[in-house]
Amino acid sequence: MLNTITLTGGTHGNETSGIQLIRDWLKFGLPSRFSSLNVDCSLANTAAIAANVRFLDEDLNRQFTTERLAGDNPAREAVLAKELNQKFGPKGNTRTDFFIDIHNTTSNMGATLIILENDDFNVKLARFVKQAMPEANILVEDEKAFADHGYLCTVGKKGVMIEVGAQPQGVLREDVYQLTLTMAEAILDFCVAWNNQDAALNELPSCEAFRLGYELKFPLDEDGMRKAMIHHSIQDQDFIPLLPGAPMFRGFDGSDYVWDGEKETYPHFVNEAAYHKLDVAFSTSDRIEF
Numbered sequence: 001m002l003n004t005i006t007l008t009g010g011t012h013g014n015e016t017s018g019i020q021l022i023r024d025w026l027k028f029g030l031p032s033r034f035s036s037l038n039v040d041c042s043l044a045n046t047a048a049i050a051a052n053v054r055f056l057d058e059d060l061n062r063q064f065t066t067e068r069l070a071g072d073n074p075a076r077e078a079v080l081a082k083e084l085n086q087k088f089g090p091k092g093n094t095r096t097d098f099f100i101d102i103h104n105t106t107s108n109m110g111a112t113l114i115i116l117e118n119d120d121f122n123v124k125l126a127r128f129v130k131q132a133m134p135e136a137n138i139l140v141e142d143e144k145a146f147a148d149h150g151y152l153c154t155v156g157k158k159g160v161m162i163e164v165g166a167q168p169q170g171v172l173r174e175d176v177y178q179l180t181l182t183m184a185e186a187i188l189d190f191c192v193a194w195n196n197q198d199a200a201l202n203e204l205p206s207c208e209a210f211r212l213g214y215e216l217k218f219p220l221d222e223d224g225m226r227k228a229m230i231h232h233s234i235q236d237q238d239f240i241p242l243l244p245g246a247p248m249f250r251g252f253d254g255s256d257y258v259w260d261g262e263k264e265t266y267p268h269f270v271n272e273a274a275y276h277k278l279d280v281a282f283s284t285s286d287r288i289e290f
């Protein structure tokens with residue numbers, strides 16, 4: 001039974017879809033079909049939202065490991081993380097049954113549901129959302145235990161992220177907003193069905209999903225300068241298979257860098273602006289049945 005649901009936007013202050021959706025639902029209320037749910041809507045990093053930046057000092061969405069929450073880092077987001085943990089958690093002994101955190105990406109990932117656990121609840125949630133919204137992508141990041149992630153949504157007993165793009169930082173696109181709204185409503189529809197112990201949840205067919213591999217970096221020279229850019233053939237092609245031998249980078253010397261994996265991979269977060277300073281070009285994934 002999901003007695004308390006937290007829905008947040010603005011964990012990153014320049015990701016506007018969730019910020020606007022939270023503002024709209026606070027102002028106009030949630031659709032009436034969710035009246036049986038206890039949903040707390042809130043904006044996570046209001047100072048970053050006011051400044052229209054991802055964060056002021058450090059990435060808020062990496063602060064929620066047990067170690068960091070127990071540390072004494074003076075960064076504003078580290079301090080805020082402790083406040084949010086007290087408000088919605090605390091992590092490990094939490095008042096929030098289900099935590100939904102809304103994000104945007106500059107990558108062309110469409111509406112992506114990021115799932116962090118491979119258990120009955122999350123499998124049924126993924127299948128339900130995929131059935132309600134066939135254009136959705138399901139991304140599974142279960143390479144480590146749920147509680148070991150530093151994500152805000154791990155403050156809940158269960159937690160997921162909505163990740164929608166492509167949208168430039170600080171810009172609000174109506175099409176991306178609609179995808180965000182549709183996915184948020186699909187997740188809340190699932191919550192109603194879950195609380196009602198709807199037998200139809202047991203009949204949902206398995207669905208396509210993508211399991212995170214690793215972050216692939218841009219090639220750098222000995223001075224740390226990039227030697228290449230994302231090849232046009234994979235730009236905006238998130239979750240489209242990249243085949244062995246196919247180009248992934250265009251070198252500034254005119255050469256191509258090809259994918260040298262033994263099998264195809266499914267790139268995502270391709271050319272994500274927020275990962276620029278980390279030199280992350282994209283993340284790899286495998287296509288799975290979930």
Ligand SMILES: [Zn+2]
Pocket residue numbers: 011012015102103104
């Ligand atoms: Zn984000």
